[in-house]
Amino acid sequence: MTRLVFEKADAVPLVAEVFRELGFEGASLSRITERTGLGKGSLYHFFPGGKEEMAAAILADIDAWFVRHVFEPLEKGEPRAAIAQMWRSVNTYFRSGRRICLVGAFALDETRDRFAAPIHRYFARWVEALRRALMRAGVEGAAAGQFAEQTVAGIQGALVLARALNKNALFTRALTRLAQRLDAGIPTQP
Amino acid sequence: MTRLVFEKADAVPLVAEVFRELGFEGASLSRITERTGLGKGSLYHFFPGGKEEMAAAILADIDAWFVRHVFEPLEKGEPRAAIAQMWRSVNTYFRSGRRICLVGAFALDETRDRFAAPIHRYFARWVEALRRALMRAGVEGAAAGQFAEQTVAGIQGALVLARALNKNALFTRALTRLAQRLDAGIPTQP
DNA sequence: GTCTATACAGTGATAGAC
DNA sequence: GTCTATCACTGTATAGAC
Numbered sequence: 001m002t003r004l005v006f007e008k009a010d011a012v013p014l015v016a017e018v019f020r021e022l023g024f025e026g027a028s029l030s031r032i033t034e035r036t037g038l039g040k041g042s043l044y045h046f047f048p049g050g051k052e053e054m055a056a057a058i059l060a061d062i063d064a065w066f067v068r069h070v071f072e073p074l075e076k077g078e079p080r081a082a083i084a085q086m087w088r089s090v091n092t093y094f095r096s097g098r099r100i101c102l103v104g105a106f107a108l109d110e111t112r113d114r115f116a117a118p119i120h121r122y123f124a125r126w127v128e129a130l131r132r133a134l135m136r137a138g139v140e141g142a143a144a145g146q147f148a149e150q151t152v153a154g155i156q157g158a159l160v161l162a163r164a165l166n167k168n169a170l171f172t173r174a175l176t177r178l179a180q181r182l183d184a185g186i187p188t189q190p
Numbered sequence: 191m192t193r194l195v196f197e198k199a200d201a202v203p204l205v206a207e208v209f210r211e212l213g214f215e216g217a218s219l220s221r222i223t224e225r226t227g228l229g230k231g232s233l234y235h236f237f238p239g240g241k242e243e244m245a246a247a248i249l250a251d252i253d254a255w256f257v258r259h260v261f262e263p264l265e266k267g268e269p270r271a272a273i274a275q276m277w278r279s280v281n282t283y284f285r286s287g288r289r290i291c292l293v294g295a296f297a298l299d300e301t302r303d304r305f306a307a308p309i310h311r312y313f314a315r316w317v318e319a320l321r322r323a324l325m326r327a328g329v330e331g332a333a334a335g336q337f338a339e340q341t342v343a344g345i346q347g348a349l350v351l352a353r354a355l356n357k358n359a360l361f362t363r364a365l366t367r368l369a370q371r372l373d374a375g376i377p378t379q380p
Numbered sequence: 381g382t383c384t385a386t387a388c389a390g391t392g393a394t395a396g397a398c
Numbered sequence: 399g400t401c402t403a404t405c406a407c408t409g410t411a412t413a414g415a416c
Contacts, residue, residue: 006381023299025215029410040411041382050410100298107354108295109213116356123354146367149351150344153364157347161339164297164313166306174343177336196399219392230393231400240392383416391408398401 008046008057011038016058020102024055024111052114055106059118062103065093066122074129079137080186086130087179090155097162097171104156127152138187147185154178198236198247201228206248210292214245214301242304245296249308252293255283256312264319269327270376276320277369280345287352287361294346317342328377337375344368 014036019027021035029051033039038046047053069089073082094101103122106115131148135141158174195201204226209217211225219241223229228236237243259279263272284291293312296305321338325331348364 021300023213023215023301025213026299026301028408030408039382039384041384044411045381104350104354105295105298107350108290108298109216110211111213111216112353119354120356123351127351127355149360149364150367153347153351154340154344155347156350157343157345160294160297160346160350161313161317161343163302164294164309165317166310170339174339177340218390220390229400229402231402234393235399381416383414385413385415387410387412389409389411392406394405395403396401397403398399 011036011042011046012054012057012061014038015043015054016061016102019055019058020100020105023105023109024051024114027051055111055115056118059103059106059115059122063118063122066126069093071125071129074133079133080189082133083130083137083179083182083186087175091172091175094155094159094171097159097168100159100163101156104159123152134182134186139185143185147182151178151182195228195232201226201232201236202244202247202251204228205233205244206251206292209245209248210290210295213295213299214241214304217241245301245305246308249293249296249305249312253308253312256316259283261315261319264323269323270379272323273320273327273369273372273376277365281362281365284345284349284361287349287358290349290353291346294349313342324372324376329375333375337372341368341372 015027015032015038018032018035021027022031029040029043032043032054043054044050047057049056070086073085077085093099103119106112107119107123112119127148130151131144134144134147139147154174155178158171158178162168162171162174195204205217205222205228208222208225211217212221219230219233222233222244233244234240237247239246260276263275267275283289293309296302297309297313302309317335317338320341321334324334324337329337344364345368348361348368352358352361352364
């Protein structure tokens with residue numbers, strides 16, 4: 001038996017995967033234990049607040065990943081390069097459609113009410129960062145906002161549809177189409 | 191106390207709303223009772239198979255609604271008129287973004303595995319009916335399939351984003367944009 | 381940090397009176 | 399058809415040994 005988990009930071013992604021697969025209510029402690037190998041003792045050691053604290057830590061972890069790989073590049077980097085990086089990051093993160101967006105899933109049921117703030121923050125920052133990047137790339141104001149909303153929603157919808165039809169290829173294909181549509185809206189570099 | 195429920199057909203939409211709000215795992219019998227006014231006796235009288243049977247009946251009920259108001263018009267009616275009706279029906283059904291798509295929500299977690307068949311059937315029929323309607327309207331084969339996928343995914347994504355940002359207006363706005371994009375892809379009538 | 385034992389509320393489900 | 403009572407079980411959470 002190799003010791004795989006040494007600290008909370010190692011536990012978070014493991015537990016995250018269980019929440020992703022089972023949802024907040026579906027992820028019971030026994031199933032978390034069974035799928036991660038972490039006993040109740042360890043879980044409550046890392047997360048004294050129980051499931052609520054686990055979910056909060058997971059949302060913070062997801063947010064941090066997106067800040068680093070998506071939001072900050074969009075906010076600070078060269079817009080065209082940042083957008084290109086966004087598509088790569090998103091495809092990687094969601095494992096080409098095999099993985100869902102936990103933040104989006106939480107948004108659908110009453111779980112949203114418990115974590116309203118982090119859920120809102122994640123999506124608001126994504127849409128806003130993309131909108132500003134588009135504007136810096138020369139897209140006109142109102143259009144940029146529409147494109148940004150449409151793109152983030154398109155990604156979420158593709159995750160739903162790919163899982164519903166059990167067809168991962170649909171997700172990557174959808175990303176490609178969304179990327180093309182976005183590119184078509186950006187003025188060519190002078 | 192007025193008697194509001196007389197038969198199973200009356201119970202289904204009431205229970206459906208609870209599943210929509212709480213998800214399959216979150217919708218415990220006590221909360222279903224509390225929100226619908228139906229006691230356990232009544233619930234098990236209507237649905238001897240318990241929650242599983244409730245969810246199955248709800249999915250069938252949702253499917254029947256879409257068959258009548260969306261799928262069959264797309265399959266049999268004049269394509270342009272059917273597509274216009276689809277947008278109205280969708281906006282009405284999802285209450286301008288205040289209501290989520292239970293089928294889409296089920297698709298995201300392991301609930302999908304329990305109801306894989308009806309979930310797959312619902313989305314596959316929607317995409318296929320729209321694709322054929324677009325082709326009958328003069329859209330070329332490959333493009334029609336892409337448009338159809340994109341549109342259904344766009345609707346699901348808009349529901350996620352609208353709820354995450356707690357901004358219903360976003361949903362109606364997204365529908366308008368999706369409709370415009372679809373129209374732009376359809377050749378003008380000769 | 382991880383394990384075992386345990387508390388006790390809430391779960392889905394059944395039975396029987398009305 | 400609806401109510402109440404009750405079932406066995408699983409849920410989250412805690413305590414204490416190691």
